[in-house]
Amino acid sequence: MSHTIRDKKQLLLRVHRIRGQIDAVERQLQEEEDCSTVLLTVSAARGAINGLMAQIIEGHIRDHVASSDKAREKGQATQLLIDVVNRYLK
Numbered sequence: 119m120s121h122t123i124r125d126k127k128q129l130l131l132r133v134h135r136i137r138g139q140i141d142a143v144e145r146q147l148q149e150e151e152d153c154s155t156v157l158l159t160v161s162a163a164r165g166a167i168n169g170l171m172a173q174i175i176e177g178h179i180r181d182h183v184a185s186s187d188k189a190r191e192k193g194q195a196t197q198l199l200i201d202v203v204n205r206y207l208k
Contacts, residue, residue: 121177132170139163171206175199 122129139162146156182195 121181122174125173125177129170129173132166132173136163136166136170139166175203 139159143156143159143163146159178195178199183192183199186192186195
């Protein structure tokens with residue numbers, strides 16, 4: 119079973135929190151809140167997204183890279199991870 123299926127409930131809870139934070143940013147902008155308030159909320163949302171990304175990457179490493187017995191599958195999973203991290207860091 120894939121780690122995203124196994125951890126689905128926990129991952130979806132993180133996504134719901136992120137959605138709430140993004141909605142809060144939108145409300146703050148519409149209500150013309152002070153920029154420091156908006157920045158703090160954006161920072162919290164970014165941290166939450168980073169946490170989600172870290173959790174999914176960890177699961178990918180454990181389930182598809184470290185535990186794979188087949189060199190080809192391990193190589194493909196490793197390359198996918200490298201590509202994702204490179205895109206994420208741009």
